[in-house]
Amino acid sequence: MYAAGTDVLPRLELPVPLMIDNTACQSILESVMQSPKVKHVLVRFHCVRGWVRAGYLSPVHVDTKINLADIFTKPLPATKDKVMVIVGMIEPYMDTTRPHPSGAAQP
DSSP states (O other), X not given: OOOTTGGGSOOOXXXXXXXXOOHHHHHHHHOSSOOGGGTTXXXXXXXXXXXXXXXXXXXXXXXXXXXXXXXXXXXXXXXHHHHHHHTTSSOGGGOTTSOOTTSOOOO
16 A cells, blocks of 8 residues: 655664663663652653664663754753854844844843
8 A cells, every 4th residue: 555645755764763861761761660760750751662662762872962952952052052053043143142233132
């Protein structure tokens, strides 16, 4: 059976690496036993754990300094702000270390 539009999707080689900078999260994903200490974990996390067990995802430890997702979740030093300007994610005047060129307050 052929599904229209599937020929434009990229082919993924399984398992897809899941870059994690949190060693506790990685050990919980890879553990066979369920600990009573993780009862508070959300149901969607258990779904990801199932994908790891099924072989769709492979948790890989990545240093937090090179984790690209951190630019959306943690405060950035000025050097990373400059990288975001270069790749076009933010405008140069949005730099928090300098006042806006028009003298207006920044958003």
